[in-house]
Amino acid sequence: MTDCLFCKIIAGEIPSDIVYRDDEMLVFKDIAPKAPVHLLAIPLRHIENLDDLDGDAQALLGRMLGKVSKIAHDAGLAEGYRVITNTNAGGGQEVYHLHFHILGDVRQATWAGM
Numbered sequence: 001m002t003d004c005l006f007c008k009i010i011a012g013e014i015p016s017d018i019v020y021r022d023d024e025m026l027v028f029k030d031i032a033p034k035a036p037v038h039l040l041a042i043p044l045r046h047i048e049n050l051d052d053l054d055g056d057a058q059a060l061l062g063r064m065l066g067k068v069s070k071i072a073h074d075a076g077l078a079e080g081y082r083v084i085t086n087t088n089a090g091g092g093q094e095v096y097h098l099h100f101h102i103l104g105d106v107r108q109a110t111w112a113g114m
Helices: 005-010 055-074
Strands: 018-021 025-029 037-043 079-082 101-103
Touching: 005 037, 018 055, 025 055, 025 079, 037 055, 055 079, 055 101
Parallel strands: none
Antiparallel strands: 018 025, 025 037, 037 101, 079 101
16 A cells, blocks of 8 residues: 555655564554553554454454563563554544554553544
8 A cells, every 4th residue: 555654664665663573563663652652563464444354354463462462561561551553533543554552651641642
């Protein structure tokens, strides 16, 4: 998808501060963090949101979520973290490429726009 911001990040066309990458997902620091630690986990495959899941995408998301604990702990979030996804405009989705927000130290978070 040529006009997708996250697809451009995956392709290396837009720089990002990558903290994890494998053959299915990419995790990078959010450029407008809403918490002291704010990471975005995205599938390398373009999936718009939770309404766009087929069986393969469901399995992929399961594998992605299975890796979140290690990624969060590696980011210093052993005491806890939040995982959020927004679906469609009414759910607050701004970039139409499925992504999970991994938020840490949420006591200090600014929730505006989340």
